[in-house]
Amino acid sequence: xxxxxxxxxxxxxxxxxxxxxxxxxxxxxxxxxxxxxxxxxxxxxxxxxxxxxxxxxxxxxxxxxxxxxxxxxxxxxxxxxxxxxxxxxxxxxxxxxxxxxxxxxxxxxxxx
Amino acid sequence: xxxxxxxxxxxxxxxxxxxxxxxxxxxxxxxxxxxxxxxxxxxxxxxxxxxxxxxxxxxxxxxxxxxxxxxxxxxxxxxxxxxxxxxxxxxxxxxxxxxxxxxxxxxxxxxxxx
Numbered sequence: 001x002x003x004x005x006x007x008x009x010x011x012x013x014x015x016x017x018x019x020x021x022x023x024x025x026x027x028x029x030x031x032x033x034x035x036x037x038x039x040x041x042x043x044x045x046x047x048x049x050x051x052x053x054x055x056x057x058x059x060x061x062x063x064x065x066x067x068x069x070x071x072x073x074x075x076x077x078x079x080x081x082x083x084x085x086x087x088x089x090x091x092x093x094x095x096x097x098x099x100x101x102x103x104x105x106x107x108x109x110x111x112x
Numbered sequence: 113x114x115x116x117x118x119x120x121x122x123x124x125x126x127x128x129x130x131x132x133x134x135x136x137x138x139x140x141x142x143x144x145x146x147x148x149x150x151x152x153x154x155x156x157x158x159x160x161x162x163x164x165x166x167x168x169x170x171x172x173x174x175x176x177x178x179x180x181x182x183x184x185x186x187x188x189x190x191x192x193x194x195x196x197x198x199x200x201x202x203x204x205x206x207x208x209x210x211x212x213x214x215x216x217x218x219x220x221x222x223x224x225x226x
Contacts, residue, residue, distance in 0.1 A: 043217035098209030
């Protein structure tokens with residue numbers, strides 16, 4: 001079945017550091033890929049998405065590229081801020097019913 | 113304004129006592145999902161409604177049921193909660209099921225079983 005694997009957290013960075021959170025997937029067919037973010041006390045919100053190979057999703061300085069050859073969708077940001085502290089979930093939508101399947105989440109803490 | 117609203121935010125129930133969690137949406141979306149999220153784990157899809165059609169995941173225990181009386185509301189019923197059912201329950205909606213369709217989430221209901 002479809003699945004998502006993302007790097008274990010927590011990840012602790014200093015402000016302005018470079019961020020990478022790795023995500024790989026297993027899926028049949030051609031899934032769409034997503035990154036969701038969950039700030040403390042809030043629900044999950046869409047951060048960015050890509051719907052086909054080589055697409056790059058971007059939002060708020062975050063980027064991720066859909067790499068079919070490596071089945072990956074790594075999240076990157078060149079310079080993180082304290083306000084980026086949150087839990088980040090990689091997800092895919094695929095299969096006959098288009099269910100949204102999540103990874104375990106990676107907690108990011110950014111220190112001033 | 114909140115578009116997917118879950119009530120209550122926190123729910124404490126007794127072992128074996130039926131409990132209902134509610135979700136409402138103002139987006140008029142066709143699809144409504146229920147996820148269970150335990151600490152440090154991925155949100156796990158329990159079931160979803162596509163309009164009035166109920167779609168249960170194969171590994172969802174029979175203890176979990178759902179109702180969708182109209183487009184706006186969806187309920188999660190736990191018939192006999194066990195200690196292992198303590199978790200965050202997330203409701204989500206999407207316009208459709210396919211491709212890059214975005215899902216919108218509520219803030220979740222944290223269920224404690226005592």
